[in-house]
Amino acid sequence: MNALLTAALDAAGHGWPVLPLRPGAKRPALHGEAACTRTGPCAGGHVKWEQRATTDTGRIRAAWSAGAFNVGIATGPAGLVVVDLDRPKTNADAPGGATTFLALCERAGQPVPTTRRVRTASGGTHLYFTAPAGGRLANTAGTLAPLVDTRAWGGYVVAVGSTTPAGTYTLEDDRPPAPLPEWLRAALTPRQPIRGVSVAPVAVSASRAATAALTAETAAVAAQTEPGRNKRLLEGARALGRFVAWGDLPRQVVEEAFQVAGEAAGLPPAECRATIRSALNWSIRTARPRTAS
Template identity: 45%
Template sequence: MSRELIAAALEAADRGWRVFPLTPRGKYPLRNFTAWEQHATTDPDRIRRCWARQPYNIGIACGPSRLVVIDLDQPKPGQTPPPRWDLPGVNDGADVLAVLCEHAGQPLPFDTFTVTTRRGGRHLYFTAPHGATLGNTSGDKGNGLGWLIDTRARGGYVVGPGSYVALRDGAGAYTVTKPTPPAPLPAWLAERLTAPPPTPASTTPPVALDRLDRARLSRYGHAALTGEVERVAGAPRGTRNRALNLAAWKLGKLIARGVLPREVVEHALHGAAEAANAQGDPNSPREIAAVITAGITAGMRT
């Protein structure tokens, strides 16, 4: 398996895409490899040395690779479309994209490098437009494209072809099904994915505790939560996930001791992460929630 993964990682690097290791049979960066966007590489020797250790899956850092990847997902068992997308013939992310193309009077952008994902979805690879900095989107949120469509660009990564992921919600390989070079991202999609200019950040990061029941918190718990929330809200670009994970880990220890209620911590940290997003290059809600959950869980186990 390692040989095949080494070959797949080298093939991606040969295309100019920067790669980094993901957990074996998983889709997340290694715990000690938090700066994956900075350390992703195309160096063949580094790739061979890294993947010779374990059969790591392959992560492709989209920003440094100048890629925008549109992830067309399949619904999970029992998942139904929201009212906006509850339309005849709309069953998955590809159908949603087809509706968007029809409304925009544009052709389907399927003539590009394509990877079939583990649950039967598709990753459409495009070259990033010059002069524009696109971030990540999730579903309908923000400037996202719609139900079951995520996009990954600067600050995001995708599981690369050659990987095999086995998780509770499905197992399977990531396989190249159209090896043509990535096409330029269509201008109309680039326009839709471009976030509006961020509002000026406040000199004092907002503390997202306004709607919480403060009576439930001890003085010590309130002080600890407020301090961590302020650090997360003020974290600069490139450090946000690390700051959020560290804060969740610290507060997770207090949750385990009964000092703080978990739902209060989750609400406050999510609000702080959204406040940090206002400074530009936002992290997606799904990514924020995953980092918070992982940090709290690790803290509670400590």
């Protein structure tokens, strides 16, 4: 039995549907829609590679007996989310995906997840996770952090044992994929368009200036995309601290409003609370008297 057939059967044995990739490459070996003859599996209409990926050992043996195809794993049907930590393609001294992902984990107050780990042919890393139940996560490219991509529905990853001119995909940690951490799921879940953020009721005694500032700052935080969400939350909460110090707004109202805005922007709840608390403590402590402002 050849090594690539073994690799395909091994992936299928985990319950992960596989598809043949071009020999020595990473693109699917299956025909595209433009070249579809509407025969065989496509007799009723073009069947895309994600639908044709299979765990059927008979089909796998038949496919890989026809050539030295690399192996792709269709991540969506496999119930996987794979985080791809890439290496810089030009400037070797620039931070790679492993570095930016570590920084992302630190900002979230979380350790780098321990899970199944594959070293890619180019020296990057694939982290395998089981997808959360309910909903379908899609692929992302640089959404989490620079050189950090993800593959889920609509995507595939090159499986262990596949080889390209850059090298071979090798297994570094063979433990089963861990469940996708909740903070990562939240970061990867698309946010609905925000027309306005509903903040906590403002005290009747609040000044118009304080109310307007709270509305504007929380809306700006909610609309902020990565990178810069935590920084914008910090700046917004600091800008409102003076109104708390002057007695124009209750601290609880400000905290609740920014908590809603930060979570709407996709930040983890714990990260929001810590940032808001730190920002308000600093702003209240350093606020100048109203007459001096």
